Amino acid sequence: MDAGTIGVFIPIIALMIPFFAIWIKHREKMMDRQIDSTAASSAEKAAQYASRVQELEDRVRVLERIVTDGGYNVATQIEALRDQRQVEERLESSRERAAN
Known part of the structure; x- marks a missing residue:
């Protein structure tokens, strides 16, 4: 340059x-x-x-409370009631068939 x-x-x-x-x-x-x-x-x-x-964490606390405070038994009782209702419905339907 x-x-x-x-x-x-x-x-x-x-x-x-x-x-x-x-x-x-x-x-x-x-x-x-x-x-x-x-x-x-x-x-x-x-x-x-x-x-x-x-x-x-809040949801886990609720679930722990359900399981430890006997809430688990509530779920078992609900299932038992469902089973009982199914048995009753079957009995009613068999009675209706016998009546007809």
């Missing part, structure tokens, strides 16, 4: 430096915004997971 070419590039480079600095600041702001939005969405997801975990 000769001196004339270098003489032309020096002012061009000097004029490009402020534009480059502005571009770098813009990129930094965009990265900061992206990091902030990612952190916000991560916080939202964490809150949703915590809420879901709390719901599941």
Whole structure:
């Protein structure tokens, strides 16, 4: 390169430096915004997971209470009543057939 070419590039480079600095600041702001939005969405997801975990823990507590407080016996009694009703329905249907 000769001196004339270098003489032309020096002012061009000097004029490009402020534009480059502005571009770098813009990129930094965009990265900061992206990091902030990612952190916000991560916080939202964490809150949703915590809420879901709390719901599941509540459900497990209810199930434990049902099993340990005799609620399991209630379910067994309900099934027994269903069985008894089926037997009664069969008896009624056989009585109706015999009457006809």
